[in-house]
Amino acid sequence: MKMNKSLNFGMIALVGLTFACGGGETKTETVAEEVVAAPVKEMSLEEKYQNDPVYIKGLEKVKASDCLSCHMVARKIVGPSYAEVAAKYESTEENINMLAQKVINGGVGTWGEVPMPAHLSLSEEDAKDMVRYVLLLKK
Ligand code: HEC
Known part of the structure; x- marks a missing residue:
């Protein structure tokens, strides 16, 4: 016991x-x-660049215009994704000028048959800030 x-x-x-x-x-x-x-x-491009002044300024202007109804950062909708555009072009002054003119005047044929409409009320400075933001979004 x-x-x-x-x-x-x-x-x-x-x-x-x-x-x-x-x-x-x-x-x-x-x-x-x-x-x-x-x-x-994997970090999203939004997370990667969220504190970059070029990102903050450009996103503000892109949001204030109609860009986001046709463009997303990482996925093609009506227009190419911004990540695709950033992968295609170096962020040089020449490319920034050329793409800013395309945003202002519209254009077609680089990414397919769907045209981008003109944005004639955009100033050159605003269009360039938007393009600088787009070309920043490299992976
Ligand atoms: C109605 C839809 C639409 C809107 C709104 C729009 N886009 Fe586009 N965007 C397109 C399409 C479609 C293309 C592809 C054009 C082509 O194939 O040449 C494009 C192409 C582009 C390109 C790449 C141009 C090239 O030659 O490679 C940039 C940069 C761009 N858009 C930025 C913008 C910005 C910034 C805005 C807002 C001010 C904007 N887009 C608004 C549809 C749109």
Whole structure:
């Protein structure tokens, strides 16, 4: 009788210990997975450039116009995605001028049969700030 009782106590203590260990291990594993997973997750272009002054200024002007009804950053809708446009052109003064003129006067044929309408009320400065923002969005 006496022996049995002390054996039971021993087993309870052992079970308690196993639980504590198991809990601790699980926690460590979770932390390790998070550390490994973080760099793998791809940052969106919006996240990547959100603090760039060219991004902030250009986005404000693009939002104030009708651009977003035909262009998205990462996906083609009516017009090419801004990421595609950024991949095609170096951000040089020459390209910025050429694309700003196209935004102002409209155009067709570079990306397909659908034309971009003219934006004749845009100033050259605003169109250039928009284009600088578009060409910033490189992966
Ligand atoms: C009604 C739809 C529409 C709107 C609104 C629109 N776009 Fe476009 N955009 C297009 C299409 C379609 C093309 C592709 C034209 C082509 O193939 O030459 C394009 C092309 C472009 C290009 C690439 C031009 C090239 O030659 O590679 C830029 C830059 C651009 N748009 C910026 C803008 C900006 C900035 C605005 C807002 C002021 C805007 N777009 C508004 C439809 C639109």
